[in-house]
Amino acid sequence: MKDELQIDLLEVFVKHKVVPLTVLRNEKIKVEYRKMKEEGIKPKEARALLAEKYFTSEKNIETILYSRKEEETGE
Numbered sequence: 001m002k003d004e005l006q007i008d009l010l011e012v013f014v015k016h017k018v019v020p021l022t023v024l025r026n027e028k029i030k031v032e033y034r035k036m037k038e039e040g041i042k043p044k045e046a047r048a049l050l051a052e053k054y055f056t057s058e059k060n061i062e063t064i065l066y067s068r069k070e071e072e073t074g075e
Contacts, residue, residue, distance in 0.1 A: 003031045026064045029054060033065055 010027055013019040029050055036046035047065070051058045 003034075007031065025054065029061060029064050033061075 007024070007027060010019065010024040014021050014024050032050060032053075033046055036049070037043060041049070047058050047061045051061045054061075
């Protein structure tokens with residue numbers, strides 16, 4: 001429920017140009033990755049599937065999934 005609400009809100013923000021489309025895409029990737037892991041898909045395979053789905057590299061998927069924002073780390 002929380003993930004769905006967050007995606008819905010981001011879609012509204014993108015529509016009104018409050019946030020860039022990449023923010024929505026990145027959040028969708030994170031949500032889908034968590035769901036894939038819960039379903040028992042191995043992390044490497046999940047990253048490969050997401051890279052193919054979103055037409056990007058596995059390295060970019062890793063960056064989206066594992067990097068922290070500056071405001072989250074306090075740096």
